[in-house]
Amino acid sequence: MxxxxxxxxxxxxxxxxxxxxxxxxxxxxxxxxxxxxxxxxxxxxxxxxxxxxxATPELLDRVVRGDWGDRLAQGRAPWRDLPQRIGDRTAKAVLGALPGEVVAADCTSVNLYKLTVAALEARRGRRTVVVDDDNSPTDRYVVAGVAAEHERALRTVHTHPETGLDMETLRAAVDEDVAVVVLSLVSHRSGALLDMAEVHGIAHAQGALVLWDLSHAVGAVDLQLAATGADMAVAATYKHLMAGPGCPALLYVRRDLQPYAAQPVHGWYGHREQLAGAVPYDPDPSVRRFLTGTPPALSLAAAEPALDLLAEAxxxxxxxxxxxxxxxxxxxxxxxxxxxxxxxxxxxxxxxxxxxxxxxxxxxxxxxxxxxxxxxxxxxxxxxxxxxxxxxxxxxxxxxxxxxxxxxxxxxxxxxxxxxxxxxxxxx
CATH class of the missing domain: 3.90.1150.10 (Aspartate Aminotransferase, domain 1)
Structure with missing residues (x-):
């Protein structure tokens, strides 16, 4: 034959x-x-x-014609809380995170920038950032840029292009000078899935934080961020979360880290008194401090129907x-x-x-x-x-x-x- x-x-x-x-x-x-x-x-x-x-087109039609078309500015009040509302729904339905640990805002690269800087601030005195060479190009661009901007050393570890990152290779790369390890849970090229808990064990043993890109995992892998002790994460919403092109990305910070994680892009949406117009800048004590500007309400609304499906399933x-x-x-x-x-x-x-x-x-x-x-x-x-x-x-x-x-x-x-x-x- x-x-x-x-x-x-x-x-x-x-x-x-x-x-x-x-x-x-x-x-x-x-x-x-x-x-x-x-x-x-x-x-x-x-x-x-x-x-x-x-269900997405019908929902968007209601938002556009009803909230925007019929009520104009009077319909915008529910939009102000969309980043936190979508964040909390996502935390419960697909991330295994706690309420108040996730917001939906900006794009994945911007969120990665915010959290890489925040991780360096939370681990002051440490001089090294670790990333692997199989991470997505945009992640490596962002991390390299932050390392250069903040005068940190960038340590790149080699990942097998088909089987993924070897844990002994990672262990050898993480020492007490490492502030943060930036990895993708699922490789965008090979699909290789890392053991989240094992990575946390290696990094945390040296006092380093882990910043995950979950873009190819969220909505497809059964994530348990709280149970595994995850520190920080970002994720796209337009892939397995089915929220549509242009929908803002997710940003996760473990609750006990939030007071020490100062984000670098200050804006009125992250202010403790959002509508007061008070100066100087005073960051909100919660995860809302990682917001910057007005949320794109239509794109965020499009995330709801897919979250309904995933939560039900x-x-x-x-x-x-x-x-x-x-x-x-x-x-x-x-x-x-x-x-x-x-x-x-x-x-x-x-x-x-x-x-x-x-x-x-x-x-x-x-x-x-x-x-x-x-x-x-x-x-x-x-x-x-x-x-x-x-x-x-x-x-x-x-x-x-x-x-x-x-x-x-x-x-x-x-x-x-x-x-x-x-x-x-x-x-x-």
């Missing part, structure tokens, strides 16, 4: 299995609570932008289905796609990865464009990775199977749309 023939047989067997898995999926009822997908397209790119909940169930979907995907890919030159580029164990699966291909950018032409939308992570991330609440096992079928057709050059030219040009 040739490899392609074996792949076809595996897909036939998988079809029966997908039907069984979908039939007993406890999260199946949530599939109908998202906006319909046009023209039979398949979206396995939740790590880039989450699907649109069906429960993060334990969401994480369980995510592991099952990515496990099913990797199993199918091993038989149907790898014979055509696609190579795994992340952890094989579902327990050690987040909600996306990465593969290497020498022409990944062109391949992702060809897949889009076949109606399958995935991510390209330069230079050579294809990233697939099925959303647990919006993806069936049958969708994963169909995605692998279309992927295989493009790789083999036999896709009906002629995307690959029918020449098998993607094989390596």
């Amino acid at each position: 040739t490899a392609p023939e074996g792949g076809q047989a595996a897909l036939r067997r998988a079809a029966r299995r997908a039907r069984r898995l979908d039939a007993r999926d406890p999260l199946a009822p949530f599939l109908g609570r998202f906006a319909p997908v046009p023209d039979g397209r398949l979206f396995l790119d939740s790590s880039s932008l989450g699907r649109l909940p069906a 429960g993060m334990a169930a969401v994480r369980a289905k995510s592991r099952a979907l990515t496990g099913f995907l990797t199993e199918l890919a091993g038989a149907a796609l790898e014979p055509y030159g696609l190579r795994p580029a992340g952890p094989a164990d579902p327990e050690r990865r987040g909600a996306h699966v990465a593969y290497r291909h020498p022409r990944a950018g062109e391949l992702v464009a060809a897949l889009a032409g076949a109606g399958l939308f995935v991510d390209h992570v330069p230079p050579d990775r294809v990233r697939l991330s099925p959303g647990p609440l919006s993806t069936r096992f049958a969708d994963v199977l169909e995605a692998v079928r279309r992927f295989r057709e493009v790789l083999s050059g036999s896709d009906p749309a002629g995307v690959a030219g029918g020449t098998g040009e993607w094989g390596v």
Whole structure:
């Protein structure tokens, strides 16, 4: 039996299995609570932008026409508390944090800047910031800029590009001169998932703080910030939290750290007496001190419907289905796609990865464009990775199977749309 023939047989067997898995999926009822997908397209790119909940357009219409259109400035009172309200809802539903520890504001990079500076202030006298070389480029830009601005040494540790950061490597890099360790819980490239509690143990043993980027974890991984003793964190809301493009990011600071964590971007929204116009600046004693300016009410309102869905489903169930979907995907890919030159580029164990699966291909950018032409939308992570991330609440096992079928057709050059030219040009 040739490899392609074996792949076809595996897909036939998988079809029966997908039907069984979908039939007993406890999260199946949530599939109908998202906006319909046009023209039979398949979206396995939740790590880039989450699907649109069906309730979001109606809610935004009420905010725009009712609160803004009908009430004008009189309708803005509820907007003032949106950063804290969304923060508290997120803390409870998806972060495992306490009330008063999270706000939604600004973008991830701005929040990372605020908290990196705050961590240095909270650990005065320490001269070193640790980051790893697999962290997202924007995180490394921000951290390097803060280190230079505050005359701190930047210590960069090497991370394996597929299996993630080795804990012994981290342990060797963290000493009593380190103020803060800045890491992503889930690698944006490989999907490798770190052990949060273990990282905390290494850093805290030396008196250092840990600042997490949870952008590829929040809404997909069952996080327990309070239980693991997390210090600080930021996270995007437009990926697995499905809050939509432009929705402000999350900022978390453990409650006992808040009085010592001075944020560098002062504004009226972080003032103790927000509306008093008092000078000089007097920061609010709570997490609200990390706010700066007027919140974007429309974008923040868009976060509510997705939080409703995630709270109702429960993060334990969401994480369980995510592991099952990515496990099913990797199993199918091993038989149907790898014979055509696609190579795994992340952890094989579902327990050690987040909600996306990465593969290497020498022409990944062109391949992702060809897949889009076949109606399958995935991510390209330069230079050579294809990233697939099925959303647990919006993806069936049958969708994963169909995605692998279309992927295989493009790789083999036999896709009906002629995307690959029918020449098998993607094989390596």
